[in-house]
Amino acid sequence: MRGILSRENIIRWAALLVLLALIALFTALNPAFLSQRNLARIAIAAAPAMMVALGVTFVIVMGSIDLSMEGAVSLAAVLFCLLFVKLGGALLPWGWLAVPVIVLFGAFYGMLTGLVHVRLKIPSFMASLAMGFVGTGAAVMITGGEIVRIGDSTFRMLLTWRILGYPLMVYVAIACIFIALFIQKHTVLGRNFYAIGGGEELAHASGVNVRAVRIAGFALAGAFYAIGAIFQVAKLGQAEAATGANFMFVSITSVVVGGVALWGGVGGVWNAVVGVLIVNVIANGMVVIGLPNFLQDGVLGVLVILAVVLATDRRAVAFVK
Numbered sequence: 001m002r003g004i005l006s007r008e009n010i011i012r013w014a015a016l017l018v019l020l021a022l023i024a025l026f027t028a029l030n031p032a033f034l035s036q037r038n039l040a041r042i043a044i045a046a047a048p049a050m051m052v053a054l055g056v057t058f059v060i061v062m063g064s065i066d067l068s069m070e071g072a073v074s075l076a077a078v079l080f081c082l083l084f085v086k087l088g089g090a091l092l093p094w095g096w097l098a099v100p101v102i103v104l105f106g107a108f109y110g111m112l113t114g115l116v117h118v119r120l121k122i123p124s125f126m127a128s129l130a131m132g133f134v135g136t137g138a139a140v141m142i143t144g145g146e147i148v149r150i151g152d153s154t155f156r157m158l159l160t161w162r163i164l165g166y167p168l169m170v171y172v173a174i175a176c177i178f179i180a181l182f183i184q185k186h187t188v189l190g191r192n193f194y195a196i197g198g199g200e201e202l203a204h205a206s207g208v209n210v211r212a213v214r215i216a217g218f219a220l221a222g223a224f225y226a227i228g229a230i231f232q233v234a235k236l237g238q239a240e241a242a243t244g245a246n247f248m249f250v251s252i253t254s255v256v257v258g259g260v261a262l263w264g265g266v267g268g269v270w271n272a273v274v275g276v277l278i279v280n281v282i283a284n285g286m287v288v289i290g291l292p293n294f295l296q297d298g299v300l301g302v303l304v305i306l307a308v309v310l311a312t313d314r315r316a317v318a319f320v321k
Contacts, residue, residue, distance in 0.1 A: 110222020
């Protein structure tokens with residue numbers, strides 16, 4: 001029993017324990033919280049944010065930061081809608097081609113962010129923030145501020161077709177989580193992310209091409225942002241320049257709440273998944289218990305801080321920057 005309750009095990013499972021405690025709290029306040037219909041709502045809301053959080057996790061594990069997700073999601077969503085319509089406006093026979101094209105575009109966009117950061121030697125937070133503005137501006141320019149809609153019922157089946165009460169989108173998101181876990185645990189690239197996050201100079205001395213790995217990390221993040229954009233379009237049936245709004249807060253907050261250290265080398269995909277669920281459970285739970293709208297943002301902030309305190313090992317560093 002003492003081994004099970006060791007400090008290391010408590011830290012390892014802290015985020016999951018926080019998630020379970022929140023579920024228990026909201027269920028006690030309103031049993032409807034645990035209904036399948038409400039759990040499906042949480043899953044639908046979490047799916048696009050989950051993809052964005054998975055992407056940024058790889059960058060944060062390297063010890064960098066990526067703040068380009070709002071612009072990347074907006075631009076990818078707008079381009080996806082336009083390309084989908086150009087290919088006939090239906091998933092079959094040719095609309096499906098928009099999916100791999102936009103995922104590749106997301107990877108390219110992320111690669112550009114990585115190149116700006118690495119080649120121009122600009123801090124990652126500034127390079128990515130600037131690229132986020134570029135993405136949002138490009139989305140406004142392309143759409144002229146208008147909304148681009150997709151009405152294809154086959155594509156919208158990501159949201160409308162349900163298996164065991166949950167939309168197809170949720171199962172695709174789960175598949176993407178396993179892909180991210182595979183990259184993290186079973187590829188050289190995934191191991192190199194942790195090597196760089198644990199110490200760039202040591203990784204370089206060990207033969208890791210730090211520059212190339214950093215660029216690859218941003219490209220991988222961009223691909224996941226594009227998947228999140230496609231999910232968001234499937235959920236809303238439309239895209240505009242503001243489609244990526246709020247993804248920066250949700251993704252970064254979720255990753256940190258889940259236990260991914262901003263200084264790099266600690267945490268991973270599992271932490272991001274739990275963190276996204278924590279943030280979405282809090283947001284949904286406040287609605288279910290009937291908390292007034294004007295209080296929700298403040299309570300969300302307090303609960304997020306509390307979740308970070310409970311779910312992270314703050315004694316791992318002497319000073320938090």
